[in-house]
Amino acid sequence: MKNTIMDRKNINRRFLIASYVLSLIVTYIVYSTGGTKNVYTNLMYIPIAIISSTNGLKKGLIHAVYSGLLLGPLMPLNVELGQSQTVFNWIIRLVIYLLMAFIIGFFSDYSRKNREYILNLLTHDALTDLRNIESLKREENHDKKKKTIIALTVKNYEETLSIFGYDFINKSILTFSKKLNELLNQFENIEIIKYNGMEFILIVSHENNYINTDAIINSLEELNELTLKVNGIPIYIETLVGITNISENENVLEGVRQALVALRYAIINNKKRCFYYANLDTYYKNVVDIAANFKSTLALNKIRVAYQRIVKSESEDIFGVELLARWEDDSGNFLSPGIFIPVIENTELINELTAFMINKAIEFCSSNKDAIVSINFSPKAFNDENINYLINLIRENNIDFKKIKIEVTEEILLNKEKAIKYFNILKEHNMNIAMDDFGTGYSSYKSIGEVPIDIIKIDKSIVGKICESKLSRSIVESIVYFCRQNGLETVAEGVETREIAEICKEIGIDYLQGYYYHTPTIIE
Ligand code: C2E
Ligand code: CA
Ligand code: CA
Numbered sequence: 275m276k277n278t279i280m281d282r283k284n285i286n287r288r289f290l291i292a293s294y295v296l297s298l299i300v301t302y303i304v305y306s307t308g309g310t311k312n313v314y315t316n317l318m319y320i321p322i323a324i325i326s327s328t329n330g331l332k333k334g335l336i337h338a339v340y341s342g343l344l345l346g347p348l349m350p351l352n353v354e355l356g357q358s359q360t361v362f363n364w365i366i367r368l369v370i371y372l373l374m375a376f377i378i379g380f381f382s383d384y385s386r387k388n389r390e391y392i393l394n395l396l397t398h399d400a401l402t403d404l405r406n407i408e409s410l411k412r413e414e415n416h417d418k419k420k421k422t423i424i425a426l427t428v429k430n431y432e433e434t435l436s437i438f439g440y441d442f443i444n445k446s447i448l449t450f451s452k453k454l455n456e457l458l459n460q461f462e463n464i465e466i467i468k469y470n471g472m473e474f475i476l477i478v479s480h481e482n483n484y485i486n487t488d489a490i491i492n493s494l495e496e497l498n499e500l501t502l503k504v505n506g507i508p509i510y511i512e513t514l515v516g517i518t519n520i521s522e523n524e525n526v527l528e529g530v531r532q533a534l535v536a537l538r539y540a541i542i543n544n545k546k547r548c549f550y551y552a553n554l555d556t557y558y559k560n561v562v563d564i565a566a567n568f569k570s571t572l573a574l575n576k577i578r579v580a581y582q583r584i585v586k587s588e589s590e591d592i593f594g595v596e597l598l599a600r601w602e603d604d605s606g607n608f609l610s611p612g613i614f615i616p617v618i619e620n621t622e623l624i625n626e627l628t629a630f631m632i633n634k635a636i637e638f639c640s641s642n643k644d645a646i647v648s649i650n651f652s653p654k655a656f657n658d659e660n661i662n663y664l665i666n667l668i669r670e671n672n673i674d675f676k677k678i679k680i681e682v683t684e685e686i687l688l689n690k691e692k693a694i695k696y697f698n699i700l701k702e703h704n705m706n707i708a709m710d711d712f713g714t715g716y717s718s719y720k721s722i723g724e725v726p727i728d729i730i731k732i733d734k735s736i737v738g739k740i741c742e743s744k745l746s747r748s749i750v751e752s753i754v755y756f757c758r759q760n761g762l763e764t765v766a767e768g769v770e771t772r773e774i775a776e777i778c779k780e781i782g783i784d785y786l787q788g789y790y791y792h793t794p795t796i797i798e
Pocket of ligand 1: 582597598599610611612615627631650651652681710711734767768769770787788789790794
């Protein structure tokens with residue numbers, strides 16, 4: 275934007291100089307054709323029109339006076355006869371010039387202001403009045419300084435705030451942007467750009483090799499201790515940042531792209547901060563590829579299903595199976611669900627995977643009458659469509675509802691109301707619900723007690739250390755104690771050795787799952 279303004283200023287200055295020269299030429303023409311008695315005085319309208327339309331009212335008026343005086347008292351009416359003009363004559367001419375400059379200059383200023391207003395709308399965010407990304411696109415020539423670009427957002431802001439509505443989101447964005455402004459005010463070399471929703475871009479220019487990026491990034495930490503108050507409601511915020519450095523020759527927009535790639539990585543991988551590096555582009559491309567290719571992979575039967583047996587602790591008889599999704603790539607390798615599920619969970623595709631896994635579970639139940647079949651449900655897969663689909667399919671295939679177990683992670687408890695609503699529906703139909711990966715994340719006995727679940731699956735990260743770590747063992751013991759007291763059953767995940775199995779049995783865990791008993795096997 276600055277660039278085009280500079281261009282325009284230069285052009286206008288040239289028009290200004292040209293007009294002054296043109297006025298002198300007109301003066302010469304008027305004099306050499308015999309004075310103001312002739313029609314050539316009208317030529318003076320041309321430079322006045324040029325200057326007023328290009329340089330505005332003020333410069334137009336000054337030029338009108340200048341031109342009026344050039345053809346003023348010193349310019350004879352008739353050069354040959356040496357006859358002067360009357361005062362009235364040249365004054366009236368000057369007034370006409372002024373009037374003309376006024377009209378053209380006024381409207382030219384008016385339309386320039388309109389243009390500036392529209393440009394401002396285009397280059398600033400309407401809500402926060404911060405510069406937007408569009409303004410960066412217009413700024414082709416940057417200042418040839420090294421820069422650090424930081425993309426910043428608030429974790430889960432849409433999910434958290436959407437329950438309060440659009441107006442509330444806007445207010446919180448505004449409150450947050452003010453806080454950000456206040457916080458960063460202390461740094462002179464930083465510019466805040468508003469990106470989408472609650473996403474901001476910070477451009478830090480490195481002034482003469484003085485780099486205060488660390489101080490800036492650290493000061494952003496203060497935002498995490500902040501509670502935004504919107505309409506009296508406190509909102510706890512957690513910021514996530516993606517960071518990159520660009521050289522003096524790199525385009526700022528390329529820096530913004532890199533910072534956003536790093537930010538996306540931080541979001542998907544649950545990290546607070548991520549620095550950009552070239553491999554992230556490949557990662558990002560993979561993420562995009564996963565999202566873009568999931569549907570066709572599903573259609574080509576390349577999304578496969580593995581089952582893993584779960585055994586009863588005492589008898590080691592088979593209790594049931596857990597179905598696990600697999601992505602078969604072109605070379606026949608299986609991509610871990612840990613890679614593709616977090617990607618598709620952020621899209622509508624998770625519903626397609628869920629429906630597919632429900633179909634597979636029904637097929638498995640139909641051909642293995644006694645098996646209890648577990649399916650993993652992402653929090654985002656809990657919606658009327660998927661739950662109705664599951665219930666109808668079980669019914670149509672005459673399968674005992676008790677044979678189906680839904681595994682959920684604690685993440686679902688972030689929206690307890692929703693969890694309770696769907697858990698109740700599942701329980702009304704006598705289905706089993708298991709809390710997966712218990713013992714990691716924000717496990718809370720209180721939350722668990724508030725939702726109707728049947729089984730707790732103790733995470734493999736704790737079970738795996740049960741032999742050597744006293745702490746792990748005591749955590750498992752306390753989980754088992756809690757479950758016993760509350761009528762919940764327990765499954766130990768990640769039972770890899772006989773030793774682990776023995777300790778789990780000793781502690782009194784009900785069911786065991788892990789490589790020791792069965793490695794996940796693709797269903798052909
Ligand atoms: P999960 O539900 O905790 O599944 C158990 C994971 O532990 C599986 O990883 C399984 O292969 C692995 N595992 C089993 N026994 C052992 C063992 O003894 N030691 C160790 N170290 N690991 C063991 P997998 O198949 O890679 O799945 C990873 C996660 O992906 C699953 O964790 C589950 O959260 C998710 N997932 C898998 N399939 C689906 C699906 O259809 N839908 C959804 N929403 N998530 C799925
Ligand atoms: Ca599971
Ligand atoms: Ca698990």
